[in-house]
Amino acid sequence: MKMKKFIAPVLSLTLLMPGIAGAASAPQTPMTMMKASVNTPAADLRANLDHLLSEHFALAVTAMAKAYDGAKDADAAYKALDQNALDMQPAIASLYGDAGAKEFERIFRAHNKYTDDLVKATKMGNQAGIKQAQDNINGFVEEFSTFLSTATEGKLPKAAAKQALKVHEDLVQKVFDEYVAGDYADAYKAYREGFKEMFDVSKALSTAITTQMPEKFENTKADTKAADLRSALNHLASEHFALSALQMQEEFDGRTAASNALVTAEAGNTADFKAAIASVYGNDGANAFEKIWVTNHVNAQSDYVKAVKNNDATARAAVEKRIDGFTTEFATFLDSATAGNLPKAAGQQALTTHENQVQNVLDQYAAGNYDASYTTNREGFKVMFGVGQALGNAIVTQFNDKFQEPTTPAPAPVMTTVWMQLNSKMLKINDKTTNMDTTPVLWKNTTYIPLRFLSEGIGATVKWDKKAQQVTVMAGDDTLEFWVNNNVMEVNGVKKNVGATVFVNKDGRTQVPLRFIAELLNWDVKWAQKDGSITLTKSM
Structure with a gap:
């Protein structure tokens, strides 16, 4: 079957492809559209959080189950969970500094311990211990939601953060409770939800x-259609890996009920993947995907487990040959479906890496090298986010117009004019006139202006520290600090020479040299010697 045949039904896309209006409608005002991309700073941030947060969930519930069972790999599972928390710190530090990262570590790592305490108390039937652990978890929800809201300056409101964290903790608890009850089907259904x-x-x-720090992310957005696509593919690919690795362990250990429940969960993941493919390439494409994906990929996993368990080199070689065939066939499928935007060679390399890591996770587990197995597990899990990025990029490149976002024209600059006059209390800012309680002055051949009135007039905030004799001006992202009787000031912590001494006049107002403050803030200055008037202009 030729892939071109099922590229056509793009008008019915519903899952991964943004909707396309089909009915005729009234003429609309033309909008400028920006070329779509999954590779933006904001999309990268979201993908990084996708990876670390979803891995946290997968490792948390796995570590709890392993600890409850007293499994030999329980310690290795918890170590991997703890390392996941540590791996989040560089991202936090890059945004909120070392202090923010340390506070995050204190709160987040502690909550991993609370879930471990819950497992131990449950295993012992210690009701007081269970209640204490649950109280600690509820305390984490409260404290961490406060942290997130404060760190993001309210861009993620505490109520929203608290609700999301509560849902997360409830689902972790549900997975564990169902697992303890032996209801593995419901446990792994909740696993997929969580x-x-x-x-x-x-x-x-x-x-x-990204709303809080737009410039840091080059004014790109994390919630674009292209970023949504990349995240959706991240979700499906990483869930596939997590479920596969866990199912193969359970089958190897002879835990049939848990293994079968995971097979069902994997089938759900495959169905979701198929629906996603259908939304882009139609039912023919989805059916072709399913046949390739299941026959020599998902189904081959069970045969690989049997070969490893029986130490059957011949059977293992046969399975590996099937899997090699899958990597070739699926890479060809992706190349054709994406019209070459995901080349066969690149696809096959990624698929081969994935298959090798899935096998290595089990091989190391079977050999009792549990720390190595979880290290490989984490590496393989991370690789799936590269797969999501590559496939998302191919689809967005192929159907770019379907993922484009309307651009918001930059607001036209507004010219601000400030007028003052020597020995006059009048201050004009555009059309608004204010009477100051002091005046600009000429002293030692230098024109000085009152800092507070100018700063507040243009929307800055001014603070006075009487003890330190310090004036702090906060203008946008900049902080300016002046000290009375000093010719040195600081801009964002960097010292600058004012060129003249800052002083407090007889009215108790701080006066700063006009020329210095104008150049510092990029204002144009016009001085009329005839009437002593000062005009400052700036496009804002």
């Missing part, structure tokens, strides 16, 4: 951060 929820959290958090 795993998906982490991607909703990462979208909300990345949107808050």
Whole structure:
């Protein structure tokens, strides 16, 4: 079957492809559209959070189950969970500094311990211990939601953060409770719900951060159609890896009920993947995907487990040959479906890496090298986010117009004019006239202006520290600090020479040299010697 045949039904896209209006409508005002991309700073932030948060969930519930069972790999699972928390710190530090990262570590790592305490108390039937652990978890929800709201300056409101964290903790608890009860089908159904929820959290958090710090992310957005696509593919690919690795362990250990429940969960993941493919390439494409994906990929996993368990080299070689065939066939499928935007060679390399990591996770587990197995597990999980990025990029490149966002024209600059006059209390800012309680003055051949009135007049905030004899001006992202009787000031912590001494006049107002403050803030200055008037202009 030729892939071109199922590229045509793009008008019915519903899942990954943004909707396209089909009915005729009234003429609309033309909008400027920006070329879509999954590779933006904001989309990268969201993908990074997708990875770390979803991995946290997967490792948390796995570590709890392993600890409850007293499994030999329980310690390794918890170490991996703790390392996940540590791996979040550089991202936090890059945004909120070392102090923010340390506070995050204190709160987040502690909550991992609370879930471990819950497992131990449950295993012992210690009701007081269970209540204490649950109280600690509720305390974490309160404290961490406050942290997130404060860090993002309210861009992620505390109420929203608290609700998301509560949903997360409730789903972690549900997975564990169902697992303890032996209801593995419901446990892994809840697992899939909780795993998906982490991607909703990462979208909300990345949107808050990029709204808070637009320039740091080059004014790109985390909630574009292209970023949504990349995240959706991240979700499906990483969930596939997490479920596969866990299912193969359970089958190897002979835990049939848990293994079967995970097979069902994997089938759900495959169905979601198929629906996603259908939304882009139609039902023919989805059916072709399913046949390739299941036959020599998902189904081959069970045969690989049997070969490893029986130490059957011949059977293992046969399975590996099937899997090699899958990587070739699926890479060809992706190349054709994406019209060459995901080349076969690149696709096959990524798929081969994925398959090798899935196999290595089990091989190391079977050999009792649990720390190595979880290290490989984490590496393989991370690779899936590269897969989501590559496939998302191919689809967005192929159907770019379907993912484009309307651009918001930059507001026209507004010219601000400030007028003052020597020995006059009148201050004019554009059409608004204010009477100051002091005046600009000429002293030692230098024109001085009252700092507070100019600053507040243009929307800055001024603070006076009497003890330190210090004036602080906060203008946008800049902080200016002046000291009375000093010719040195600071801009964002960097010292600058004012060129003349800052002083307090007889009216108790801080006066600063006009020329210096104008140049510092990029104002144009016109001085009329005839009447002593000063005109400052700036496009804002």
